Amino acid sequence: MKTLILKDIVKNSSSNEQGMxxxxxxxxxxxxxxxxxxxxxxxxxxxxxxxxxSIGLFLDNYGLDSFQETVKFKGSKNQFSRLADYITKYSSLxxx
Numbered sequence: 001m002k003t004l005i006l007k008d009i010v011k012n013s014s015s016n017e018q019g020m021x022x023x024x025x026x027x028x029x030x031x032x033x034x035x036x037x038x039x040x041x042x043x044x045x046x047x048x049x050x051x052x053x054s055i056g057l058f059l060d061n062y063g064l065d066s067f068q069e070t071v072k073f074k075g076s077k078n079q080f081s082r083l084a085d086y087i088t089k090y091s092s093l094x095x096x
Contacts, residue, residue: 019053042076
């Protein structure tokens with residue numbers, strides 16, 4: 001299991017470009033059958049563009065089950081709720 005600190009790999013969490021950086025880490029972990037602990041600082045706000053091009057793209061390509069097997073979250077309750085809400089809404093709008 002590897003820990004990935006979001007603020008250490010992206011410059012910001014507001015653009016598609018930066019979201020693709022996270023997506024590449026998630027994809028590599030999945031393809032190598034690794035588990036990532038994604039640590040998100042409580043002061044990082046993640047835009048929908050960032051989430052769509054990272055987590056959303058992963059869900060589109062590999063599905064919810066693969067995401068749950070590959071990624072675990074660590075951070076504040078607020079960040080966890082934000083990410084859980086995003087995944088729930090994304091999954092209901094776009095069957096993955």
